[in-house]
Amino acid sequence: MEPVVEIAGVSKLFSGTPVLQDCDLRLEPGRVHGLVGPGGSGKTLILKTLSTLLRPDSGSVILFGTTVDYGDRDGLRALRDRIGVQFQNLALFDFLNVFDNVAFPLVMTPDPPPTDEIDQRVHEALVEVGLPETAHLRLPELSGGMQRRVALARAAISGADLMVFDDPTGGLDPVFSSRIFVLIGELQERTGSTVVLASHDVDRMTRICGRFHVMDQGRRIYSGNIEDGRESEDRRIRTFLTVEA
Amino acid sequence: MTLATGFMALPRNLLRLLGETVVALVLRPPPWRTVVTQMYNVGFRSVVFIAVTLGFLGLITVYQGCIQALKVLPDLSMVGAAFINVMIMEFGPTITALMVATRVGSGIAAELGTMVVTDQVEALEVSNTDPVEYVVAPRFLAVVVMMFVLTIFAILVATLAGMVMADLRFQVNPHTFLTLAYVEWGDVYIGLTKVFLYGVSIPIIAAESGFRASGGSEGVGQSTTRAVVNTLFAVIILDFVVAGAAFIIRMQFE
Amino acid sequence: MTRVLLDVLGTFGQVILQACRVVGGLTVLQTRILLAMFPPDFDYDETVRQFFKVGVKSVAVVVATALLTGAIMVIQSGNSVQETGATGLVGWATGTAVLSEVGPILIGLMFSGRVGANNTAELGAMVVTDQVNALRVLGMDPVRYLVVPRFLSMIVMLVLLTCIGDLFALTGGAIACQAILGIDQRVFWQSVLDSHLLDEMTMGLVKAFVFGGAISVVSCYFGLNVKGGAEGVGRAVNDSVVTAAISIFVANFLVTTIWI
Numbered sequence: 001m002e003p004v005v006e007i008a009g010v011s012k013l014f015s016g017t018p019v020l021q022d023c024d025l026r027l028e029p030g031r032v033h034g035l036v037g038p039g040g041s042g043k044t045l046i047l048k049t050l051s052t053l054l055r056p057d058s059g060s061v062i063l064f065g066t067t068v069d070y071g072d073r074d075g076l077r078a079l080r081d082r083i084g085v086q087f088q089n090l091a092l093f094d095f096l097n098v099f100d101n102v103a104f105p106l107v108m109t110p111d112p113p114p115t116d117e118i119d120q121r122v123h124e125a126l127v128e129v130g131l132p133e134t135a136h137l138r139l140p141e142l143s144g145g146m147q148r149r150v151a152l153a154r155a156a157i158s159g160a161d162l163m164v165f166d167d168p169t170g171g172l173d174p175v176f177s178s179r180i181f182v183l184i185g186e187l188q189e190r191t192g193s194t195v196v197l198a199s200h201d202v203d204r205m206t207r208i209c210g211r212f213h214v215m216d217q218g219r220r221i222y223s224g225n226i227e228d229g230r231e232s233e234d235r236r237i238r239t240f241l242t243v244e245a
Numbered sequence: 246m247t248l249a250t251g252f253m254a255l256p257r258n259l260l261r262l263l264g265e266t267v268v269a270l271v272l273r274p275p276p277w278r279t280v281v282t283q284m285y286n287v288g289f290r291s292v293v294f295i296a297v298t299l300g301f302l303g304l305i306t307v308y309q310g311c312i313q314a315l316k317v318l319p320d321l322s323m324v325g326a327a328f329i330n331v332m333i334m335e336f337g338p339t340i341t342a343l344m345v346a347t348r349v350g351s352g353i354a355a356e357l358g359t360m361v362v363t364d365q366v367e368a369l370e371v372s373n374t375d376p377v378e379y380v381v382a383p384r385f386l387a388v389v390v391m392m393f394v395l396t397i398f399a400i401l402v403a404t405l406a407g408m409v410m411a412d413l414r415f416q417v418n419p420h421t422f423l424t425l426a427y428v429e430w431g432d433v434y435i436g437l438t439k440v441f442l443y444g445v446s447i448p449i450i451a452a453e454s455g456f457r458a459s460g461g462s463e464g465v466g467q468s469t470t471r472a473v474v475n476t477l478f479a480v481i482i483l484d485f486v487v488a489g490a491a492f493i494i495r496m497q498f499e
Numbered sequence: 500m501t502r503v504l505l506d507v508l509g510t511f512g513q514v515i516l517q518a519c520r521v522v523g524g525l526t527v528l529q530t531r532i533l534l535a536m537f538p539p540d541f542d543y544d545e546t547v548r549q550f551f552k553v554g555v556k557s558v559a560v561v562v563a564t565a566l567l568t569g570a571i572m573v574i575q576s577g578n579s580v581q582e583t584g585a586t587g588l589v590g591w592a593t594g595t596a597v598l599s600e601v602g603p604i605l606i607g608l609m610f611s612g613r614v615g616a617n618n619t620a621e622l623g624a625m626v627v628t629d630q631v632n633a634l635r636v637l638g639m640d641p642v643r644y645l646v647v648p649r650f651l652s653m654i655v656m657l658v659l660l661t662c663i664g665d666l667f668a669l670t671g672g673a674i675a676c677q678a679i680l681g682i683d684q685r686v687f688w689q690s691v692l693d694s695h696l697l698d699e700m701t702m703g704l705v706k707a708f709v710f711g712g713a714i715s716v717v718s719c720y721f722g723l724n725v726k727g728g729a730e731g732v733g734r735a736v737n738d739s740v741v742t743a744a745i746s747i748f749v750a751n752f753l754v755t756t757i758w759i
Contacts (some may be wrong), residue, residue, distance in 0.1 A: 053367045077373050087370050091364035094730075108372045289506075292515050294741055301748040305600065305755055312759055313595055317588075327579075343608060345690055347740045351616070355733025462732045466620025469736045473612035474560060474757055481605065485567045488574040489679050496581075496681075 002065055004029045004162055004194040005050045010059030012045060012218075020045055020056065021218040025194055034209030035198040036240050041215040043198040044088055047166050051085050051194070052076055064161065081109065084160035088167050090151040092139055093190050097151055099135035102126065105158045113180040128183060130176075145172050152180065163187070165197040169204075177201060181208055184241055202226075202241055214240050250484055255453075262377065263449050266385050269378035275386070283387035288394065291348045293390075295399050298344055302336060303403030307410040311417075321415055325422030334432040334439075339401040341483045342443035344399075345392060346476035353384055354472030357455025358465040366456075376456075385448045392444030396436075435491045439484060446479045455461040521720070521742060528720050531642045532650050541647035549652035557613045557660060564609045565664035569671030570679075573687075577680045586682050590672075591692025597668045599699035604751055606664045607710040610657055611743040614712050615718035618649060619739040622722025623732040631723065641723065650715045657711030658704055665700060690754065702758045706751060713746040 003028040012020040020042050027033050027050075035043050048054035049061060052068055061068040064082065066222045069075050084105065092101050102122045104113055113121075126132055129149040139147060152168055165184060169177035181201075185208035188195045199205055205212075206226050214222040214229065214237050222229055229241040271469055307328055357380065360366050369376045404423070409415035451472040458468035535541050551629040567601040596602075622645065625631050631641050669691060721739035725731045 048367070051371055055370060072295045080371050080373050083371060085368070086366060087364040089362075089364040091368035093365055093368070094359070104374075108374050289510070293511075294745065297745055299749045301752045305752045308752075308755060309595075309600055331575065335571075344744065347612070347744050350738070351733075351737045351740060355737060359730050359733060401663075402756070450632075462728050463620070463624045463728075466617075466624055466732045466736060468574075469733050470612070470616035470620055473616050473736075473740055474609070477609055477612050478560065478564070481564055481567050481571075485571050485574075488571055492574050492577055492679055 001028055003027055003062075004064060006062040007046070007050060008060050008062075010046075010049060010056040011043050012049075012054065012056050019083045019218050020049070022059070023215075023219050024059075025050070025213060025220050026223070027194055028211070029194050030188075030192055031194065032185060032208045032209040033194070033196040034202075034205040034212045035196060035215065036202055036205070036212060037215030038240065042218040043215050044166055045196060045218075046215065046220075047085075047196065049166070050162075051083050051164050052079055053085075065158075082161040083159055083164065084155040084162070085164045086151045086155035086166060086168055088170070089169065090147055092147060092151055092154070094139055097135070098126070098131075098137050098139070098142070101139070101150060102135075102157055105154060109158070121157060122153075125157050126150075128156075129153045130179070145176065148172060149180070152183070159191050159193065161193050163193050165195070165196045165199075167199055168197060169199060169201055178204055181205070184208060212241060216240070259449055259453055261454050262381070263378045263445070266381050266449065267366060269375065269382045270386060273378055273483070275378070275383040275484070279383045280386050283383045284391050287345075287349050287384075287387050287391040290352065291345055291395060292398070294348055295344050295395055296402050299337075299340060299399040299403045300406040302340055303332075303406035304410045306331075306336065306403070307407035308414065311411065311415045322419050322421055323427070324411060324415075325416060326424045326427040327407070329404060329423075329425060330427040330432060332400050332403055332407075333428060334436045335484075335488070337403065338396050338436050338439040338443065341396045341399040342392065342440070342447065342480045343477055345388070345395060346451075346480055347473060349388060350447045350476040351469050351473045353448055353451040354455040354458075355465060355469045357381075357452055358458030358468040361456060361458045362461060362464050381448070381452045383451070385445075386472050388448040389441070389444035390407060392440050392447075393437075396440050431491075431495065435487065438491075439487050442483045442487065443480055446483060447476050451474045454477055515686065524724070525716055525720055528642070528646070528723075529716050531623050532647055532716070534648050535640070535643045536651075541643045545644060546648035546651055548739040549648045550656065553614050553649075553652045553656045554659070556617070557610055557656070558663070560609050560613050561606055561660045561664050562667050564605055565667035566671035566674075568601055568605050568708045569593065569597055569668035569673075570675035572601060572668075573672040576681060580680070580682075584627040586686055587690050587693075589676060589680070589682065590687045590692075591694040592689075593672045594669065594691045594694055595673065595699055598665055598696055598703045600703075600751070600755070602664060603661060603703045603706040603710065604747060606661055607657070607707070607714070607747045608744060610653075610660065610710070611714045611718075611740055611747065614653060614656075615714040615743050616736050616740050618653075618715070618718040619736050620732055621724035622719060623735045626723060626725045627728055627732060646715075646719045646723075649719055650712065653715035654708055654711035657714070658707045661704055661707035702754065705758070706754050709750045709754060710747050713750055714743045717743045717746060 002011050003024065003026045007023065007025040008024045010020055011018065023042065023046060025046060037043050045054060049056055050063065054068045066079065068079065093104070099122055102125055103118050106118050106121065112118070122135065126135060129152050131146060131149055134142065142150065148168070148171065155163060155165060168184065169180050172180065181204045184195060184197060212224065212226055212229055213220055216236055221234065222232065226241060228235050232238055307324065310324055310328060314321060314324055366376050369379060408419050408422050411422045412419055454468045454472035454475060458464045539550050572593045573589060580586055580589055634641055634644060661729045676682050677689040678682040718739045721735045725735045
């Protein structure tokens with residue numbers, strides 16, 4: 001099957017320091033991909049690259065069979081309409097309340113759905129992440145964990161073809177972490193979308209991720225299933241795929 | 246070399262941002278409610294501040310003006326006329342702009358800087374929302390409009406304060422003080438030109454500085470302080486340019 | 500309509516309460532600074548470092564501001580000179596305005612934007628990352644270690660910078676006089692010298708002394724009282740430059756009225 005994301009030979013320098021070096025990544029459609037690796041290995045950057053937000057210095061990015069052209073505004077628009085992202089920093093808008101934050105991707109599409117449909121979908125999404133009754137609150141009134149769940153709801157609301165979750169359970173307690181992973185798994189099954197998620201919680205990731213990708217020092221060093229990875233010759237791959245959160 | 250290229254990059258970035266903002270305003274005007282909310286914020290945040298600073302400026306200008314005028318002139322009958330003239334074409338627009346730059350400029354930079362370092366700007370982009378159109382354009386329009394309102398308010402406050410000072414300390418009758426005898430239309434146009442240029446440059450310079458923020462709370466602090474200095478300095482440069490150009494144009498006509 | 504009215508009244512009350520709290524906090528900080536200085540007991544090395552930092556950071560912006568200020572004032576007085584033909588008064592009018600009022604105020608505002616705002620951001624970041632608490636745990640008084648060095652360096656540096664600024668403002672005036680008004684710059688300099696402006700200049704330097712003290716106390720106060728993360732720092736910088744601007748205009752009024 002044709003991959004949803006095909007990144008080839010991507011490199012990026014930040015003020016002279018290479019942060020991505022000749023990195024490639026292939027994501028087949030319709031499954032949950034797990035991205036693991038130590039802090040600073042480039043997980044967030046590769047996620048931003050495949051969300052079209054980071055323009056690499058060299059290499060090519062192909063999304064849904066189209067090569068990303070950063071100069072073509074309409075082309076970028078069309079691609080971004082098919083992508084939903086939960087950012088590591090959450091990136092919730094502090095000038096909007098919870099409802100408007102979650103509704104944002106729906107409202108900002110070229111032809112938004114009718115108001116009562118937006119209402120209904122936002123409330124469903126909030127109930128799913130365990131935050132009913134919070135729609136009218138402003139962000140500073142929520143705890144860090146609750147804000148993380150709002151960001152999750154916003155990333156999932158439009159049912160995008162490609163959903164990106166950067167550390168969706170950071171700072172959450174173990175019980176809720178499990179629930180978030182289950183939610184992401186269910187979301188993928190229901191929508192058939194391609195999901196990629198970066199996390200350190202390998203143990204819980206194994207329950208939903210069909211395929212793992214290991215990053216180290218700006219390179220992808222392994223793609224495959226967890227069992228093969230854990231028996232790999234490379235000690236780094238074995239370590240990253242067996243660490244407990 | 247890097248200093249020179251950095252020095253040239255700033256005006257280019259500012260002009261590009263100004264262009265993008267104007268294009269966004271013309272092609273996809275923001276909802277008027279958003280603009281009104283922003284205008285309310287700009288006015289509300291700075292009205293007390295401007296009243297206090299311009300009030301004291303009015304007091305001290307009349308005080309110094311009267312004392313200095315008595316050294317060369319027999320009486321103070323024209324102090325009010327000269328004061329109102331200099332308020333309309335110089336101090337009113339410029340000092341108000343310095344205050345708006347301090348209050349609103351740093352606010353815009355802090356707001357945008359926070360949005361950049363917490364990835365909110367990228368979140369806008371991935372939802373296909375142009376941050377210039379969605380965040381900068383309404384603030385730009387609000388500042389341009391409110392600069393006129395606030396300058397008129399500032400001139401009124403300063404004149405009132407100056408009138409009280411002239412009356413109580415120098416026994417200049419308010420009737421004598423309040424006169425537009427020295428104000429020509431040309432002076433008013435100079436004042437209005439300044440107000441417009443200040444209103445255009447403050448939000449753009451502040452926003453550009455906010456967009457360049459990087460790295461945590463320290464980055465937001467840096468971009469805010471950079472915005473304060475750059476907007477203040479831009480106001481002083483524009484003041485010089487407009488005043489000089491106006492003087493030369495007038496000499497051509499006379 | 501009632502909502503707006505209530506908003507206005509509520510904000511008015513809040514502004515007054517906030518002003519009282521700030522003035523109180525500034526007074527306490529000022530007292531603690533003086534207590535730390537007499538007898539002198541503060542960090543000497545940090546003071547020297549601050550002198551360099553403050554001076555280097557602001558000298559360029561002060562020189563540029565002063566040049567333009569002198570030129571602007573010459574252009575302003577040029578209008579009446581054109582009408583009366585009294586070219587000899589340009590130097591007097593510009594000199595008086597720049598040395599005693601406009602120069603100190605504009606240089607003070609720029610200094611506040613450059614050094615004061617930066618100081619608030621720096622101290623604010625230290626508070627947010629608990630560095631100030633770490634100092635306290637080590638038994639070091641933040642006022643003696645952080646605030647007094649900044650207080651001294653800002654006062655001394657703003658006075659010195661205003662001296663330099665005065666010179667550049669007159670130079671800017673002379674250039675504008677020749678280039679824009681078309682009056683020989685020797686006439687300008689002669690007029691400045693004939694006007695006996697030493698008294699005005701001294702008053703301007705006294706103002707710089709007062710402004711420097713006010714800017715340092717205000718910027719340290721807001722920096723040390725930052726609440727919350729990145730947003731809090733931005734807000735503190737904003738409050739700091741606004742309060743510094745208010746104190747500059749009020750102090751300017753007081754010094755002038757007491758002086759003459």
